[in-house]
Amino acid sequence: MAASALAAGLGPLRLGPSRGLRGRAVPRGPSAHGRGLPAPVVLGRSATACSRTEAPGSDLYCVELLRKRDYEGYLCCLLLPAEARSSAFALRAFNVELAQVKDSISQKTIGQMRMQFWKKAVEDIYSDSPPHQPVAIELWKAVKRHNLTKRWLMKIIDEREKNLDDKAYRNIKELETYAENTQSSLLYLTLEVLGVRDLHADHAASHIGKAQGIVTCLRATPYHISRRKVFLPMDICMLHSVSQEDFLRKNQDKNLRDVIYDIASQGHLHLKHARSFQKSVPVKAFPAFLLTVALDDYLEKIQRVDFDVFHPRLQQKNTLLALHLYIRSWKKRY
Structure with missing residues (x-):
């Protein structure tokens, strides 16, 4: 069943098993939450009963949003158990809605208004009265179905709102904190959807989320540079006497x-730490961590191009990603 579901979503992207970090060797992987796709924010009506007849296609909206804006997450959701799939799509669609706010606004206040909408939406969801918005409706269903922890949803919103400022991370710790509150929180919720509430799984999720945040920051660098922005941790740049202007000029030194x-x-170190818990993590939790395949892929690719973050090869889609995800899922590893 997972194979047939995945076959329907076969498309470009990346993957591969990780290798050790020896000398200047690193592994691989990505994840990008795209921009665009304006969110149909409707503040008025409540969807208290929220039946399918009231919100036709809300589930398909989430699936399509992911397919277009978070293809790797889309493929990973297809490999989840059938009973968890729709809720996982809802969670990732919620994450995409928030992630694309920053790139779709011209003024910070507009972004804050959108974040406020989602804060109220989450409050309303837990009051059993979600707004009539496709992602909110599907998120409401997921909350009811799996008794999801409200704190993780609010953390994602709060951290995304803080990140509306166009400022570079002061240090790697600040980037990791951002990743923990966004990507790791999303993984904690995915574990709950899978019925896993386990300390070892949470530890693994924390490290994988941080690795994903770091990889996303690297992958997005060429796009940010095209907009004359640099978000890489300043402490590491200063350590190597590299200025933001060096990145803007795309120096190759x-x-x-x-x-x-x-x-x-x-990022590689966080993946290594996550895998150190592998024997203690319930097998039921492994599907939540399939995105490590894509993270491994990017890290290995950037190693092969000698850490040239602007190399064209890094922008190429891995057409075998879906296959590699399926193999990793079948092997029950992350």
Whole structure:
């Protein structure tokens, strides 16, 4: 069943098993939550009963949103158990809605208004009166179905709102905190959807979320540079005497690559820590961590191009990602 579901979503992207970090060796992987796709924010009506007749296609809206804006997450959701799939799509669609706010606004106040909408939406969801908005309706169903922890949803919103400021991370710790409150929180919720509430699984999720945040920051660098912005941790840039202007000019010198190497190595380290819990993590939790396949893929690719974050090869889709995800799922590993 998982194979047939995945076959329907076969498309470009990336993957592969990780290798050890030896010398300047790193593994691989990505994840990008795209921009665009304006959110149909309707503040008025409540969907208290929220039956399918009231919100036709809300589930399909979430699936399509993911397919277009978070393809790797889309493929991973297809490999989840059938009873968890729709809720996972809802959670990831919620994450995409929030992630694309920053790139779709011209003023911070507009972004804050959208975040306020989602804060109220979550409050209303837990009051059993969600707004008539496709993602909110599906999220409401997921909350009712799995008794999801409200705190994780609010953490994602709060952290995304803080990140509306166009400022570089002061240090790698600040980037990791952002990743913990967004990506790791999303993984905690996915574990709840799978019926897993386990300390070891939470530890693994924390490290995988941080690795995903780091990889996402690296992957998004060329896009940010095209908009004359640099968000890489300033402490690592300063350590190697690299300025934001060096990145904006796309310099190819060793110091700039050393910055990328240090950041990528930190991502690899988090994946290594996550896998150290593998024997203690319930097998039931493994599907939540399938995105490590994509993270491994990016880290290995950037190693092969000697940590040139602007190399065209990093922008190429891995057409075998779906297959590699299925193999990793079948092997019950992460």
